[in-house]
Amino acid sequence: MIVFSKHTLDNGLTLLCNTDTGTPFVTVNTLYKVGSRDEDPEKTGFAHLFEHLMFGGSENAPDFDREVQAAGGENNAYTTNDYTNYYITVPAGNIETALWLEADRMAALTLSRKSLDIQKNVVMEEYKQRYLNAPYGDVWLALRPLAYRVHPYRWPTIGISLEHIEKATPEDVRSFFHRFYRPDNAVISISGNIGEKEALEKVKKWFGEIPPGGYRKAPLPVEPEQRDPRRLVLEEKPVPADMLFKTYHMGSRLSDRFYCCDVISDLLSNGQSSRLYLRLVKEKGIFSELNAYVTGDSDPGLFVCSGALSEGVGMETAEKALLEELDRFASEPVGERELRKVVNKINARLKYSEINYQNKANTMALFEFLGASELINGEGEKYGEITAGQLQTAARELFRPENSSTLLYLKK
Amino acid sequence: MKKAPALSEPVLPKLLPHTEELLPNGTELVVVNDPNQEVFKLDILYESGSYYQPQPLVASAAINMLAEGTTRHSAAEIAEWFDYYGAYTDHHSGFRQAELNLFSLTKYAAETIDRVAEMATESTVPPAELEVYLRSRRQQFLTEKQKTAWMARKESNRLLFGEHHPYANQVCEADYGRVTPELVRDFYRERILSGRCCLILSGCITSEIKERVVRTFGETLRPPYTRETPVHAYAPAAPGRYNIEKPDAVQTSIRISKHGVRLPEKEYAGFLLLNTIFGGYFGSRLMSNIREEKGYTYGIQSYNVSMPDNAYWCIVTDVDNAYTEATLEEIRKELDSIRREPVGREELELVKKYLHGELLREIDGVFAQTDALKQKRIYGMDNDFYATLLAGLKKTTPEELLELAQNYWDPEEMYVVTVGKTRP
Numbered sequence: 001m002i003v004f005s006k007h008t009l010d011n012g013l014t015l016l017c018n019t020d021t022g023t024p025f026v027t028v029n030t031l032y033k034v035g036s037r038d039e040d041p042e043k044t045g046f047a048h049l050f051e052h053l054m055f056g057g058s059e060n061a062p063d064f065d066r067e068v069q070a071a072g073g074e075n076n077a078y079t080t081n082d083y084t085n086y087y088i089t090v091p092a093g094n095i096e097t098a099l100w101l102e103a104d105r106m107a108a109l110t111l112s113r114k115s116l117d118i119q120k121n122v123v124m125e126e127y128k129q130r131y132l133n134a135p136y137g138d139v140w141l142a143l144r145p146l147a148y149r150v151h152p153y154r155w156p157t158i159g160i161s162l163e164h165i166e167k168a169t170p171e172d173v174r175s176f177f178h179r180f181y182r183p184d185n186a187v188i189s190i191s192g193n194i195g196e197k198e199a200l201e202k203v204k205k206w207f208g209e210i211p212p213g214g215y216r217k218a219p220l221p222v223e224p225e226q227r228d229p230r231r232l233v234l235e236e237k238p239v240p241a242d243m244l245f246k247t248y249h250m251g252s253r254l255s256d257r258f259y260c261c262d263v264i265s266d267l268l269s270n271g272q273s274s275r276l277y278l279r280l281v282k283e284k285g286i287f288s289e290l291n292a293y294v295t296g297d298s299d300p301g302l303f304v305c306s307g308a309l310s311e312g313v314g315m316e317t318a319e320k321a322l323l324e325e326l327d328r329f330a331s332e333p334v335g336e337r338e339l340r341k342v343v344n345k346i347n348a349r350l351k352y353s354e355i356n357y358q359n360k361a362n363t364m365a366l367f368e369f370l371g372a373s374e375l376i377n378g379e380g381e382k383y384g385e386i387t388a389g390q391l392q393t394a395a396r397e398l399f400r401p402e403n404s405s406t407l408l409y410l411k412k
Numbered sequence: 413m414k415k416a417p418a419l420s421e422p423v424l425p426k427l428l429p430h431t432e433e434l435l436p437n438g439t440e441l442v443v444v445n446d447p448n449q450e451v452f453k454l455d456i457l458y459e460s461g462s463y464y465q466p467q468p469l470v471a472s473a474a475i476n477m478l479a480e481g482t483t484r485h486s487a488a489e490i491a492e493w494f495d496y497y498g499a500y501t502d503h504h505s506g507f508r509q510a511e512l513n514l515f516s517l518t519k520y521a522a523e524t525i526d527r528v529a530e531m532a533t534e535s536t537v538p539p540a541e542l543e544v545y546l547r548s549r550r551q552q553f554l555t556e557k558q559k560t561a562w563m564a565r566k567e568s569n570r571l572l573f574g575e576h577h578p579y580a581n582q583v584c585e586a587d588y589g590r591v592t593p594e595l596v597r598d599f600y601r602e603r604i605l606s607g608r609c610c611l612i613l614s615g616c617i618t619s620e621i622k623e624r625v626v627r628t629f630g631e632t633l634r635p636p637y638t639r640e641t642p643v644h645a646y647a648p649a650a651p652g653r654y655n656i657e658k659p660d661a662v663q664t665s666i667r668i669s670k671h672g673v674r675l676p677e678k679e680y681a682g683f684l685l686l687n688t689i690f691g692g693y694f695g696s697r698l699m700s701n702i703r704e705e706k707g708y709t710y711g712i713q714s715y716n717v718s719m720p721d722n723a724y725w726c727i728v729t730d731v732d733n734a735y736t737e738a739t740l741e742e743i744r745k746e747l748d749s750i751r752r753e754p755v756g757r758e759e760l761e762l763v764k765k766y767l768h769g770e771l772l773r774e775i776d777g778v779f780a781q782t783d784a785l786k787q788k789r790i791y792g793m794d795n796d797f798y799a800t801l802l803a804g805l806k807k808t809t810p811e812e813l814l815e816l817a818q819n820y821w822d823p824e825e826m827y828v829v830t831v832g833k834t835r836p
Binding site for chain 1: 414415416417419420421422423426446448449450451479487488491492494495496497498499515517541544547548550551552554555557558559560660661662663693694695703704705706707708709710730731732762763765766768769770772773776777779
């Protein structure tokens with residue numbers, strides 16, 4: 001259980017705070033409600049590039065990292081399709097340094113030409129390291145536009161291509177900042193050795209005077225229902241094994257269906273007693289590795305299966321075996337002990353995630369972003385209520401051929 | 413606009429107390445209790461790392477096969493049991509030690525501890541399960557082997573320790589076909605059922621948990637090893653540039669290495685500080701120059717790895733093929749500069765503060781503290797090490813750092829490995 005308080009400042013900034021006296025540290029987590037889905041389709045990868053620029057210094061703190069380091073802290077950030085998240089962990093006595101740094105860059109980020117040019121280069125090297133030089137690194141560059149035709153989830157956070165990153169101008173940077181990096185588009189969550197009241201006072205002190213932006217986002221294009229199976233084959237790849245990817249459109253993070261789909265993915269591949277692992281990896285040896293998971297995006301996301309084929313196994317055999325396992329959900333209800341097992345495992349995972357204050361800060365920010373802070377302690381119950389019948393209905397709807405996109409990634 | 417708030421004084425580490433005792437069969441038991449948790453962890457440490465194996469992959473197979481079948485339960489039954497109770501088991505195989513870990517809710521301790529004890533003492537190594545395990549590991553190996561960073565690490569270890577030393581990664585594809593159930597069972601009997609074993613309990617440890625662990629692990633007979641501990645001699649190569657050509661690479665992995673400093677050595681505190689300044693944190697000289705100034709790379713680090721009887725230090729980065737030589741030149745300039753001029757006061761103070769926080773984070777919470785303790789025990793130390801280390805850092809001077817840099821970082825003594833596309 002995460003005990004927390006929630007407040008909204010006059011400028012629209014939301015604060016969630018949890019006190020954890022088991023650590024001498026505190027984490028200040030700042031989430032901005034902007035991700036790669038909010039980008040111009042001609043300039044993708046921008047939200048992530050901007051995340052890099054947020055470390056380029058601000059009016060009173062020209063060297064962001066140096067200030068964190070001098071406070072004995074550490075910091076980092078990540079960008080998703082939905083949001084951009086920054087966190088600083090410092091000894092609790094230095095919480096004001098963390099708040100000052102976040103407030104200063106929210107109020108007055110320095111946007112220098114030099115910083116932009118350098119970070120473009122850094123991001124392009126990141127692109128190469130993660131997506132081009134790594135085996136299977138380019139899978140999602142191909143899979144996203146296959147599964148999504150209209151919604152901006154069709155491009156990855158790193159961007160469609162190196163050229164898109166190269167195109168970013170100082171004007172793009174400025175307008176992006178003024179639009180999205182405003183207190184009314186942000187959530188601050190704090191967890192660690194600090195009282196809730198004290199945290200609120202300090203947040204008011206540092207952020208209270210930053211004016212809101214009042215920007216209203218235009219609604220994003222809705223992905224139309226998929227009506228035909230899609231298929232893409234990539235050949236002659238410099239990899240050791242063929243891989244099979246299948247995606248199915250599913251509900252958004254807050255839909256009831258999300259929980260059913262998540263349980264289905266756990267039944268299939270979470271743990272060594274899961275169905276895909278036992279039957280297709282161990283017993284039949286068709287795959288050397290096989291996973292099923294949900295993307296958990298804010299807008300309707302994907303149910304994903306990805307597997308590496310064992311040597312000598314044909315793609316046709318592998319695909320048939322996987323589909324048989326997915327179809328079993330529609331024909332046979334899940335047994336009581338098997339369902340109990342997965343729910344127990346999810347509840348244990350939720351407990352384990354509450355050990356660490358950084359995780360807690362992240363969880364609070366994420367649910368507030370989704371507009372559902374009541375779920376911070378409410379997910380266990382949602383999972384506990386799921387029945388075998390609901391899973392069967394969800395699976396029938398999910399695993400329809402016309403709802404699927406298949407990518408075959410074939411070795412040289 | 414608002415100016416920087418004042419910084420508080422660095423706090424000193426607070427450690428949870430730990431107890432150590434010897435069980436009737438010679439097994440060591442360490443307990444780090446934190447009653448505020450609802451979970452606990454059991455680590456079982458064996459002297460069964462790759463150093464002792466008769467051929468590649470046997471040590472890691474032995475520890476991994478503990479989950480794959482016992483005299484009483486099949487692999488599927490074991491897996492289902494832990495999944496049902498929401499518990500995790502894990503395996504690690506290092507150079508010297510191997511570990512079996514259990515992470516579980518305290519309320520299910522009885523169910524999970526008994527089953528882990530069964531895995532540890534009644535492993536059967538079923539041939540079919542071994543085959544599946546090796547097949548999947550082989551596949552992962554074939555993927556890893558394509559990565560330039562993996563190739564660079566392998567080459568560096570070969571240069572540092574010698575081709576035939578277990579610290580060099582000797583695994584080749586054919587090794588996956590040479591591991592037999594008999595070899596694994598023999599190694600299991602010799603190094604996991606016999607000889608030294610240490611149990612570490614951490615998290616919420618009730619008296620029932622402790623008693624159960626003592627009962628299930630403390631009474632079975634543990635005979636001594638029957639074979640002599642092997643002695644592997646080091647055979648380091650000549651320093652210099654070593655290039656491996658990979659024509660399809662987009663980036664080149666650079667790895668520069670040489671011998672480092674072991675944890676118990678008196679220079680350790682100074683060396684840690686020196687390395688942090690040079691390449692050990694986000695604001696390091698290497699990062700500031702090569703990422704933030706030049707934009708050649710997404711990241712560049714240097715770090716020191718301490719082992720029971722050896723240590724190495726290295727610089728690692730991935731850069732576009734076109735930046736390889738320019739990056740090497742910049743690294744060389746940074747090395748020359750840190751060996752020529754004393755570190756400025758301001759930079760030194762900054763890094764001392766940063767490192768203080770970093771070391772406190774290393775022992776933040778019961779599980780981090782236990783992991784740290786596990787490392788220190790290898791050298792016969794405990795987490796009091798941190799107080800000594802922090803005191804050592806505090807009094808280190810720029811002159812001492814200069815001397816360390818001159819002694820340890822002669823570029824002529826380094827192995828410079830590059831893996832990528834260098835020829836047009």
